[in-house]
Amino acid sequence: MSIEEPLVLALQEQATQAKAFEELVNTYKERLYWHIRRIVLDHNDADDVLQNTFIKVYKSINGFKGDSKLYSWLYRIATNEALTFLKKRSKERGVSEETYQQHLVANLVSDVYFEGDTIQLKLQKALATLPQKQKLVFNMKYFQEMKYEAISEALGTSVGGLKASYHLAVQKIQSYLTTHD
Amino acid sequence: MKADDPKFKIPDHYFEDFNDRLFAKLSEVNEAPDTSFLPKHDGFQVPQGYFKKVTTAVMEHTHQGKSKVIAFNKQFMIYWAAAAVAVLLVLGVVWKDQHTATISFEDLANSDIDNYLEDNGLYLTTEELVAAVDEENLLLSEIDDERLEADHIMDYLDENLGDVEDLNLDYEELDY
Numbered sequence: 044m045s046i047e048e049p050l051v052l053a054l055q056e057q058a059t060q061a062k063a064f065e066e067l068v069n070t071y072k073e074r075l076y077w078h079i080r081r082i083v084l085d086h087n088d089a090d091d092v093l094q095n096t097f098i099k100v101y102k103s104i105n106g107f108k109g110d111s112k113l114y115s116w117l118y119r120i121a122t123n124e125a126l127t128f129l130k131k132r133s134k135e136r137g138v139s140e141e142t143y144q145q146h147l148v149a150n151l152v153s154d155v156y157f158e159g160d161t162i163q164l165k166l167q168k169a170l171a172t173l174p175q176k177q178k179l180v181f182n183m184k185y186f187q188e189m190k191y192e193a194i195s196e197a198l199g200t201s202v203g204g205l206k207a208s209y210h211l212a213v214q215k216i217q218s219y220l221t222t223h224d
Numbered sequence: 225m226k227a228d229d230p231k232f233k234i235p236d237h238y239f240e241d242f243n244d245r246l247f248a249k250l251s252e253v254n255e256a257p258d259t260s261f262l263p264k265h266d267g268f269q270v271p272q273g274y275f276k277k278v279t280t281a282v283m284e285h286t287h288q289g290k291s292k293v294i295a296f297n298k299q300f301m302i303y304w305a306a307a308a309v310a311v312l313l314v315l316g317v318v319w320k321d322q323h324t325a326t327i328s329f330e331d332l333a334n335s336d337i338d339n340y341l342e343d344n345g346l347y348l349t350t351e352e353l354v355a356a357v358d359e360e361n362l363l364l365s366e367i368d369d370e371r372l373e374a375d376h377i378m379d380y381l382d383e384n385l386g387d388v389e390d391l392n393l394d395y396e397e398l399d400y
Contacts, residue, residue: 064286068279076275080268090278097282159267166263185259186266206253213257220261 047113054104064104068097071114074187075121081182082125084147084167086156092128096121111196118197122179144171162220169219173212180205181212 050070053063075096080089099120107116133143148171151157151164159167170178179198183189184205191202198205385391 061283061287065279065283068282072278072282073275076270076278077268080270081266084268086268086270086274090274093278094282094285098285101286156269156271157267158269160263163263163265163267166266185262203253210253210257213259213262217261 048109051104051107051109051113055107060104064101067100067113071117072097074114075117077187078118078183079121079125081186082122082179083128084151084157085154088128088132092121092125096124099124115193115196119199122198126175140175141171147171165220165223166216168223169216172219173215176200177208177212177215180208181216184209185213 050063050067053059076089076093079092083089083092129140133140148167151167183194191205194205195202
């Protein structure tokens with residue numbers, strides 16, 4: 044029995060659900076927050092997406108079959124919520140997702156919850172030029188220090204494909220950092 | 225299969241060296257890339273005490289049975305949209321009283337409704353629409369009567385689906 048199993052069982056029982064759900068929120072909120080924040084960049088947006096992620100989890104917990112690990116299921120929901128949020132926002136503004144990404148990075152300069160220096164801001168600019176999948180893999184591997192196997196379960200991509208994506212992302216970031224002021 | 229094509233040339237010993245180059249590339253991918261030039265932190269911060277507050281906020285939402293966190297401006301837009309619809313309905317009733325030839329909701333093309341919603345920044349996800357619409361007012365019998373044809377579904381997916389991955393299909397549950 045994995046350490047997640049008692050929690051999943053408690054989540055699916057009416058009598059223990061509320062307490063178990065609070066435990067789930069407390070266990071995963073920080074990891075999921077940082078995962079979402081690195082996708083949407085703004086704190087208030089990350090807060091909205093994080094709360095909606097947990098609400099979705101709460102509503103669908105009875106449908107969780109346990110075919111995958113709980114944390115990878117949570118990451119999948121969080122990733123979908125964050126990417127849908129970005130799509131919706133760019134559509135509302137009538138711009139492409141790439142343009143909206145650039146706009147988000149430009150806003151970081153005046154963001155009170157971003158205290159990055161020049162190199163950290165430049166890294167965000169470099170990340171905004173990457174395809175979404177490479178950016179996700181880079182953030183999960185480099186900043187969240189997740190193992191390839193865990194990322195593979197969360198994103199549904201083969202470990203080999205993830206390694207290639209990570210290498211490509213690092214190469215592109217290095218190239219951006221050396222060719223841009 | 226033809227052994228070679230006279231129109232295309234390849235470097236000498238290309239295929240003899242291919243395996244070596246491929247395996248060199250594979251081992252390169254298996255090794256962790258050099259990331260010494262990257263900053264250790266990305267500079268993002270959270271407000272003080274945020275992680276304590278967020279648990280309370282989530283628990284409140286789930287206990288009160290709220291379905292979705294909607295940003296203030298979106299809530300305002302929903303009220304604004306409801307008010308606009310109410311005004312249109314009143315005008316419609318007045319118009320109907322004064323004119324025998326009336327325009328009904330059915331006269332609007334779907335594309336016009338889509339354009340109106342998009343042009344006015346009222347893009348809502350299916351979930352938000354479901355949350356905003358009163359279930360009792362939905363006539364499910366109408367949906368049953370107009371069953372979706374497979375061709376219509378394919379046309380819709382062709383036009384609106386960017387990537388088949390977006391469907392989130394569970395391939396294990398599909399019957400091949």
